[in-house]
Amino acid sequence: MAAKIISGTEIAAQIREELKKEVAEMKEKHGVVPGLVTILVGQNPASVSYVTGKQKTAHELGFYSIQDNQPADILEADLLGLVDKYNKDPKIHGILVQLPLPKGINEKKVLNAIDPDKDVDCFHPVNVGRLVIGGEEARFKPCTPAGIQELIVRSGVETSGAEVVVVGRSNIVGKPIALIMMQKGKGANSTVTVVHTGSKNMDQHCKSADILIVAAGVPGLVKPEWIKPGACVIDVGVNRVGEKLSEKTGKMVPILKGDVDFDAAKEIAGAITPVPGGVGPMTITMLMKNTVLSAKMSIK
Ligand code: GUN
Numbered sequence: 001m002a003a004k005i006i007s008g009t010e011i012a013a014q015i016r017e018e019l020k021k022e023v024a025e026m027k028e029k030h031g032v033v034p035g036l037v038t039i040l041v042g043q044n045p046a047s048v049s050y051v052t053g054k055q056k057t058a059h060e061l062g063f064y065s066i067q068d069n070q071p072a073d074i075l076e077a078d079l080l081g082l083v084d085k086y087n088k089d090p091k092i093h094g095i096l097v098q099l100p101l102p103k104g105i106n107e108k109k110v111l112n113a114i115d116p117d118k119d120v121d122c123f124h125p126v127n128v129g130r131l132v133i134g135g136e137e138a139r140f141k142p143c144t145p146a147g148i149q150e151l152i153v154r155s156g157v158e159t160s161g162a163e164v165v166v167v168g169r170s171n172i173v174g175k176p177i178a179l180i181m182m183q184k185g186k187g188a189n190s191t192v193t194v195v196h197t198g199s200k201n202m203d204q205h206c207k208s209a210d211i212l213i214v215a216a217g218v219p220g221l222v223k224p225e226w227i228k229p230g231a232c233v234i235d236v237g238v239n240r241v242g243e244k245l246s247e248k249t250g251k252m253v254p255i256l257k258g259d260v261d262f263d264a265a266k267e268i269a270g271a272i273t274p275v276p277g278g279v280g281p282m283t284i285t286m287l288m289k290n291t292v293l294s295a296k297m298s299i300k
Contacts, residue, residue: 003233003269006155008147012281015150016061019288023062026295034295035064036094036120036288037086041079041105042072047098054096057284063291064091072102079105080113087115093298094120094291117297120290122176131176134183139297140290145177147282148213148234153187155271157211157232160189165209167222167259169196173215173236181211202226214259224264233272235260236279 026032036058038051051067058065070079079097086092095118101107111119116126122142130137141149152159164181168174174194181190195205206212206226214222215236227233237259246253258275266272273279 003266004155004271005266006151006232006234006271006273006278008151008273008278008281011151011154012147012285014154015282015285015289016057019285019292020061022292026292026299027062030299032295032299033062033064033091034058034094034291035066035089035092036096036291037066037068037092039068039070039079039082039086039095039097041070041074041098042102043069044100047100051096051098054284054287057288058291061288063288066092074105076105076109079110083110083113087113087118090298092118093294094118094287096121096287118294120287120294122290128171128176131179134179135185138183140293141180141286142172142176143283143286143290144173144236144279145180146286146289147279148173148177148236149180149187150286151234151273151279151282152211152232155232157271159187159211162190162210163208164190164192164211164213165205166192166194166213166215167196167202167206168215168217168236169194170215177213177215181213216259218259219257220259220261222260222265224261224268227265227268229268230270231268233260233265233269234279235262235273235275238275238280 038054040051055065055067086095095114097110111123116124119127122140127140130139166174166178178192178194181188182192193205195202203226207228209231211232213234217237219239219241235258239257240254241257242255243252244255256276
C-alpha cells in the first residue's frame with residue numbers, strides 16, 4: 001500500500017491558525033504583541049527571499065515585525081551595536097540575523113551577541129545547552145528540528161520507544177533532532193541512532209528505523225531497500241538538481257529533489273514527507289512559534 005503523504009504545507013497552515021488565535025488572545029489579555037526583527041546584511045537573493053517569507057508570515061499572524069536591511073559592507077562593530085539595540089528593545093521578542101553573513105564578519109560573534117531569551121533561531125550556545133539538558137530547562141527548539149517533530153507527532157506516529165535513525169550530524173538539523181527525539185516526554189522518548197559520513201553499514205541502520213529522518217544533503221541517498229516497511233520517513237533534503245521552465249510564470253525555476261528516492265520509497269514507507277511541501281514549510285512556522293513563546297515568557 002502506498003504511504004500516507006505528510007503534508008508540511010497543511011500542517012504548517014494548521015499551526016499558523018493556532019498561533020494567530022494565541023497572538024490575538026495575548027494582545028487582548030496582556031496587551032503584548034509578539035515582536036520579530038529580521039536583520040539582513042547585503043542582498044543575497046536567496047536570503048532576501050527567505051526573510052521576505054518570514055516577514056510576510058509574521059505580518060499575517062499579527063506580529064509587530066521589522067525588516068532591518070543593512071549594507072554588505074557594514075562594520076562588524078556596527079552590526080553588534082544593532083543587535084544590542086534590539087536586545088534592549090522591549091517590543092522585540094525575537095531577533096534573527098539571516099545567514100550567511102558577508103566575509104569579514106564573524107558569524108559566531110554576531111549570533112552569540114543575541115540575548116538568549118530573544119534567540120528564536122536557537123543557535124546561541126546557551127540555548128543549545130538548554131536543549132541538551134531538556135525538561136524545564138529547554139526553551140526554544142531550533143526551527144527545522146522542531147518542525148520535524150511536529151510533522152511526526154501531528155501525523156499520529158508513535159515516538160515513545162520507537163527506533164529513530166537520523167542521517168546527518170549537522171548543528172542545524174542532525175544533532176538537535178537527535179537530542180529532541182531522545183528526551184523524556186511526549187512526542188519523543190525514542191531510541192536514537194545518528195549515522196553520518198563516518199558510519200559503517202548506513203543502509204542496515206536505516207533499515208532498523210521506525211522513524212527515519214534524513215538530512216544529508218545528498219540527492220536520492222536513501223534507497224527504497226533501506227526503508228523498513230511501514231516506517232515514517234522524514235526527508236529534510238532540498239537539493240537543486242537542475243532547472244525547468246515554470247508553466248505558471250514562464251520563468252526558469254529550480255528542480256528540487258530530496259535525500260530520499262521518493263517515488264520508490266512511498267511504496268514501502270507507512271508515511272513520508274514530499275520535497276518540496278514537506279519539512280520546508282514548517283521552518284518559518286516554527287520561527288513564529290518561538291517568537292510567540294518568547295513574547296509569552298516576557299509577560300510577568
Ligand atoms: N539562513 C538559512 N536558514 C537560516 C535560518 O534558519 N536562520 C538564519 N538565521 N539564517 C538562515
